[in-house]
Amino acid sequence: MAIILNIETATKNCSVSITEKGEILAIKELNNGNYSHAEVLHPFIVAILKDVNLISKNIDAIAVSKGPGSYTGLRIGVSTAKGLCFALNKPLISIDTLTSLSHAISIDRGFIVPMLDARRMEVYASVYNEKHQQIRNIKAEIIDETSFLKYLEMSKVYFLGDGAHKCKEIITHKNAVFVDDKFPSAKEMALLSYDKYQKSDIENVAYFEPFYLKDFVVIPEKKKIK
Helix, strand or coil: CCEEEEEECCCCCEEEEEEECCEEEEEEEECCCCCCHHHHHHHHHHHHHHHCCCCHHHCCEEEEEEECCCHHHHHHHHHHHHHHHHHHCCCEEEEEHHHHHHCCCCCCCCEEEEEEECCCCEEEEEEEECCCCEEEEEEEEECCCCCCHHHHCCCCEEEECCCCHHHCCCCCCCCEEEECCCCCCHHHHHHHHHHHHHCCCCECCCCCCCCCCCCCCCCCCCCCCC
């Protein structure tokens, strides 16, 4: 039947879907500006299973957004997915977060640049063509006036994701198009996870780790002045 539970927690959008052969049966999302995954992820999973009258053992696989993205968000999503895989003896499928985000829009010609916020003027970004094929590797990069100029000189470039809004005043080329309110979602994971399931493209549950791209950095608290 290929019933897959998809989990997306790489950004502030906590998103869960149940799909059958790539078709969405149920989806729940919350993007309230906060990282609320720890509070809502498990209730979302319970709720959507109830919505489609399924019990957990009916799931054929668990798919999780692997990153890059929020360190804490990714840890919560991957830990939950791995725990379910172990408990239910189900395969684990990982989905590249930026690839999934690129599928949030469709274009006839040009390039798609999904961007995730990596603090200050840095973003996690990659480049895809109109067929959603990746044509440039994922990078953590600081945005300036020359960013993506190679692609902007060739065609329209569509920027989306929570890292794109802060680039509007810097990337001002006439071919730059900024698409608002697009976030990684379990909706776009549906067909991607089904494709991997059909190919038996699965992860080793015991050893799988999120794709952080950068090391986690703890920012020390400022000392209080007595």
